[in-house]
Amino acid sequence: MSALWPTAIDWRAPRTWVALGTLALLLVLPLLAEFVSGDGADFWVKFATRVMIYALAAIGLNLILGFGGLVSFGHAMYVMLGSYAVAIPTEHGITSGWLHLVIALAAAFVLALVVGAISLRTTGIAFIMITLAFAQMLFFAAVSLKQYGGDDGLTVAARSDFGVISIAGHIGLYYVALTVVLLALYLSWRAVLSPFGLVLRASKANARRTLALGHPVFRFQLAAYVASALLCAVAGVLLANLTQFASPAYGAWTLSGELIVVVILGGLGTVFGPLIGAILLLALEEALPTLVEALLPAYKANWMLLLGLFIFLIALTLERGVYGSLPERARGRQQP
Amino acid sequence: MTTSALETVRLVKRFGGVTATDQVSLTVAPGELHALIGPNGAGKSTLIGQLAGELSPDAGDIRLFGQSVIGRPVHERARLGLGRTYQITQLAREFTALDNVLLGVNARRGGNTRFWGPARQDLESVARARAALDQVGLGERAEAQVAALAHGEQRQLEIAMALATEPRLLLLDEPLAGMSQGEAQAMVTLLRGLKKHYTMLLVEHDMDAVFTLADRVSVLVYGRIIATGTVAEIRANADVRAAYLGEETAA
Amino acid sequence: MTTQLALSQLLNGLQLGVLLFLMAAGLTLVFGIMSFVNLAHGSLYMLGAYFGAATFANTDSFLLALLAAVAGAAAVGLVLDRFALTRLYERDHLDQVLATFGLILFFNEVIRIIWGPGSIFMQVPEALSATVELFGFAYPAYRFAIIVAGLAVALGLYLLIQKTRIGMLIRAGATNPHMVASLGVDIKGLNTLVFALGAGLAGLAGVMAGPIISVQPGMGEPVLILTLVVIIIGGLGSIRGAFYGALIVGVVDTLGRAFMPTVMRALFERNTADAAGPALASMLIYLLMAVVLALRPQGLFPAGSGATR
Numbered sequence: 001m002s003a004l005w006p007t008a009i010d011w012r013a014p015r016t017w018v019a020l021g022t023l024a025l026l027l028v029l030p031l032l033a034e035f036v037s038g039d040g041a042d043f044w045v046k047f048a049t050r051v052m053i054y055a056l057a058a059i060g061l062n063l064i065l066g067f068g069g070l071v072s073f074g075h076a077m078y079v080m081l082g083s084y085a086v087a088i089p090t091e092h093g094i095t096s097g098w099l100h101l102v103i104a105l106a107a108a109f110v111l112a113l114v115v116g117a118i119s120l121r122t123t124g125i126a127f128i129m130i131t132l133a134f135a136q137m138l139f140f141a142a143v144s145l146k147q148y149g150g151d152d153g154l155t156v157a158a159r160s161d162f163g164v165i166s167i168a169g170h171i172g173l174y175y176v177a178l179t180v181v182l183l184a185l186y187l188s189w190r191a192v193l194s195p196f197g198l199v200l201r202a203s204k205a206n207a208r209r210t211l212a213l214g215h216p217v218f219r220f221q222l223a224a225y226v227a228s229a230l231l232c233a234v235a236g237v238l239l240a241n242l243t244q245f246a247s248p249a250y251g252a253w254t255l256s257g258e259l260i261v262v263v264i265l266g267g268l269g270t271v272f273g274p275l276i277g278a279i280l281l282l283a284l285e286e287a288l289p290t291l292v293e294a295l296l297p298a299y300k301a302n303w304m305l306l307l308g309l310f311i312f313l314i315a316l317t318l319e320r321g322v323y324g325s326l327p328e329r330a331r332g333r334q335q336p
Numbered sequence: 337m338t339t340s341a342l343e344t345v346r347l348v349k350r351f352g353g354v355t356a357t358d359q360v361s362l363t364v365a366p367g368e369l370h371a372l373i374g375p376n377g378a379g380k381s382t383l384i385g386q387l388a389g390e391l392s393p394d395a396g397d398i399r400l401f402g403q404s405v406i407g408r409p410v411h412e413r414a415r416l417g418l419g420r421t422y423q424i425t426q427l428a429r430e431f432t433a434l435d436n437v438l439l440g441v442n443a444r445r446g447g448n449t450r451f452w453g454p455a456r457q458d459l460e461s462v463a464r465a466r467a468a469l470d471q472v473g474l475g476e477r478a479e480a481q482v483a484a485l486a487h488g489e490q491r492q493l494e495i496a497m498a499l500a501t502e503p504r505l506l507l508l509d510e511p512l513a514g515m516s517q518g519e520a521q522a523m524v525t526l527l528r529g530l531k532k533h534y535t536m537l538l539v540e541h542d543m544d545a546v547f548t549l550a551d552r553v554s555v556l557v558y559g560r561i562i563a564t565g566t567v568a569e570i571r572a573n574a575d576v577r578a579a580y581l582g583e584e585t586a587a
Numbered sequence: 588m589t590t591q592l593a594l595s596q597l598l599n600g601l602q603l604g605v606l607l608f609l610m611a612a613g614l615t616l617v618f619g620i621m622s623f624v625n626l627a628h629g630s631l632y633m634l635g636a637y638f639g640a641a642t643f644a645n646t647d648s649f650l651l652a653l654l655a656a657v658a659g660a661a662a663v664g665l666v667l668d669r670f671a672l673t674r675l676y677e678r679d680h681l682d683q684v685l686a687t688f689g690l691i692l693f694f695n696e697v698i699r700i701i702w703g704p705g706s707i708f709m710q711v712p713e714a715l716s717a718t719v720e721l722f723g724f725a726y727p728a729y730r731f732a733i734i735v736a737g738l739a740v741a742l743g744l745y746l747l748i749q750k751t752r753i754g755m756l757i758r759a760g761a762t763n764p765h766m767v768a769s770l771g772v773d774i775k776g777l778n779t780l781v782f783a784l785g786a787g788l789a790g791l792a793g794v795m796a797g798p799i800i801s802v803q804p805g806m807g808e809p810v811l812i813l814t815l816v817v818i819i820i821g822g823l824g825s826i827r828g829a830f831y832g833a834l835i836v837g838v839v840d841t842l843g844r845a846f847m848p849t850v851m852r853a854l855f856e857r858n859t860a861d862a863a864g865p866a867l868a869s870m871l872i873y874l875l876m877a878v879v880l881a882l883r884p885q886g887l888f889p890a891g892s893g894a895t896r
């Protein structure tokens with residue numbers, strides 16, 4: 001058996017092809033969409049951007065969930081926070097994207113530090129419930145922001161202004177989102193293999209022993225928690241720009257649940273898994289309504305029933321996720 | 337007189353009605369291999385747990401190298417030079433043997449907040465981890481995953497991890513537990529070698545091992561220390577024979 | 588702000604509290620004995636409300652409605668336990684959370700398919716539609732009945748758990764499941780029983796809430812989250828903790844929503860108060876939870892500390 005985290009990439013392994021193939025497709029996606037569906041291309045580019053945003057948030061969540069073994073059921077709150085970091089300043093005439101980004105990161109940093117420090121005092125099931133409860137608290141806080149639309153949310157008049165990097169067009173935004181995802185993938189890959197990542201993964205594998213060796217596990221978990229929140233906040237900034245909207249709904253607990261599904265579906269604790277998971281889940285959410293409409297038109301609105309069953313089944317059966325099940329070494333090759 | 341490596345003062349720990357540690361005062365001198373023996377359920381692991389900081393005593397004091405550590409968390413005690421192994425193997429099972437030991441090396445060397453360069457590229461740390469594996473005879477198995485190691489190998493890895501933290505005091509909780517004859521023999525040889533360099537508190541049921549290795553022995557029965565002395569003294573002690581050794585031979 | 592208003596809000600808080608207790612009792616017992624997290628517990632509450640509302644509309648008998656809700660929810664709980672969830676008990680919490688999250692989506696759609704996406708109406712039973720005189724003011728009889736019924740159920744649960752053999756096993760199971768299993772007790776049967784009991788209580792909470800809230804798909808989620816807060820504050824697995832936690836959360840939440848804006852207005856200028864008042868009121872119980880956790884990570888009445896009563 002090979003190690004879960006190879007330092008050297010095996011260029012002939014199925015995982016490597018899938019990862020590289022996916023990246024290649026993503027790089028040319030707007031061209032492909034133009035070629036295949038012409039006028040309908042916008043739809044696909046926007047869809048792909050949404051996939052990138054989910055992937056980014058899930059890459060963040062994976063840091064704490066996949067590598068740290070801590071089930072946060074509240075990460076959507078950081079996405080929501082990021083979206084308001086665009087919407088509220090824009091409402092006041094502040095359009096600089098860099099400023100939006102700084103606000104989002106600063107706010108998420110502070111919130112994650114506080115929520116993380118309290119939640120990490122507990123473990124296991126209590127941690128799940130507490131993160132869920134905190135996310136709910138922020139959700140209600142957003143609902144009660146009547147001056148910023150409350151329940152109805154807040155529209156964003158124009159996309160953030162990032163100077164030379166224009167995201168005014170859908171394709172521009174897509175490539176920015178893709179670039180951020182690639183950066184996040186690279187960053188989490190490096191971090192996971194680093195001494196920091198070693199301690200973090202060890203705290204998942206055996207927290208008791210890691211502590212007994214002399215590692216202050218709590219601090220590592222908190223750092224990972226904050227880092228994961230920051231990535232989710234960036235996802236929120238992108239989301240607000242994609243939809244030109246910010247809303248408490250972005251912090252709904254169902255979204256936190258979906259992010260967990262994305263991570264599991266792709267493969268818990270694999271670096272690339274969240275991207276694959278995001279593609280699969282959003283594709284499914286796109287396909288299911290169409291499928292149900294074709295087969296049982298009367299029940300088109302109830303396609304979520306199938307999604308619910310699907311999630312139930314993957315929890316029951318999918319141990320390592322789709323990407324995680326792919327061999328990471330070519331057949332017959334040993335770990336170097 | 338030099339300060340002792342470890343000293344407990346009238347330590348008490350209760351679990352509901354059970355007093356698992358009952359007024360235990362124990363001293364381990366620097367350089368000594370002190371064995372702690374006692375029947376099942378005597379409170380040996382409970383005592384180790386309190387020394388390491390995983391359990392907090394209800395009363396009494398624990399001094400590590402002359403310094404009271406009551407209330408100090410587990411990882412800080414480890415930093416003070418306390419290394420331990422577990423009766424029930426505690427390893428990162430998805431990791432390779434080398435990564436497990438590397439974790440120990442890094443705990444001592446620091447630099448764990450670095451999140452960029454791969455841990456495996458820190459050649460100095462990796463070399464030390466390999467040395468610790470060699471020391472316990474696991475050098476060949478460095479890249480094997482823990483789950484693929486035999487039970488005896490996992491016990492060796494337990495020790496390698498503790499050694500990797502360069503402890504000044506080693507607490508070993510039944511290192512021979514569940515080992516075959518041959519494995520046990522090798523472990524005793526290993527412990528004899530370690531004895532030259534480390535101060536140790538050794539919990540063990542295997543009397544032959546204890547009597548060949550120990551400088552001094554303490555006997556724990558129902559949470560109380562009923563005798564402490566050299567191997568010869570303990571062998572000769574009537575109370576010990578009655579309370580413990582008699583049981584052993586009868587069993 | 589009259590004392591009467593304050594008193595009636597306090598009663599409203601109690602009323603929410605006892606409903607939350609009915610929810611929390613089942614969730615915390617199931618967690619205590621099986622170490623299982625059932626996010627779909629809120630769905631059982633929703634099912635109870637729908638079963639009850641439908642029965643009431645068709646038979647005009649509130650008693651039958653209560654029966655249908657409790658029995659229906661317990662039956663669904665039984666089926667869930669036996670056929671869907673058994674394989675999850677041994678799995679880690681992540682899988683449990685994910686699977687029951689899927690079940691929530693599933694049940695919400697089932698309800699939409701059967702009863703439509705809108706809310707359905709459930710009347711207050713005739714006999715309880717008036718008000719009762721309490722300490723010199725009128726309080727809705729139905730709400731008062733909820734409080735009485737809830738406290739009665741709490742007392743019944745207390746007797747069941749303290750005085751019967753089953754209760755003894757449940758208590759033992761919550762502190763040491765392996766010990767109970769090793770005593771030769773049919774632990775699977777005990778699990779099923781506890782699960783169905785918890786489901787029935789959730790159904791009861793649902794039907795009792797039916798006439799005073801809107802019965803609609805997704806109605807279980809907000810209650811579920813309040814329930815989670817309750818059992819965190821009370822201490823996971825502890826029935827006593829669930830009881831006090833529920834009353835605390837019910838009262839604090841209700842009083843906060845009723846009076847926080849007024850209090851804020853007295854302290855701050857109007858604009859600030861109007862902006863922050865409602866926000867703070869809705870965040871109050873979460874802040875309370877944070878404080879409790881910061882001081883006592885195990886909750887107020889942790890299980891296994893002799894407090895599982």
Ligand SMILES: Nc1ncnc2c1ncn2[C@@H]1O[C@H](COP(=O)(O)OP(=O)(O)OP(=O)(O)O)[C@@H](O)[C@H]1O
Nearest residue numbers: 351354356374375376377378379380381382383423
């Ligand atoms: N967490 C706990 N809760 C309650 N009782 C405990 C706990 N841990 C240990 N005990 C009890 O304390 C006593 C001492 O247990 P301990 O494990 O320390 O014994 P030991 O000497 O290490 O035994 P062994 O030789 O079998 O390893 C036993 O009676 C045990 O049942």
Ligand SMILES: [Mg+2]
Nearest residue numbers: 380381382423
């Ligand atoms: Mg022991």
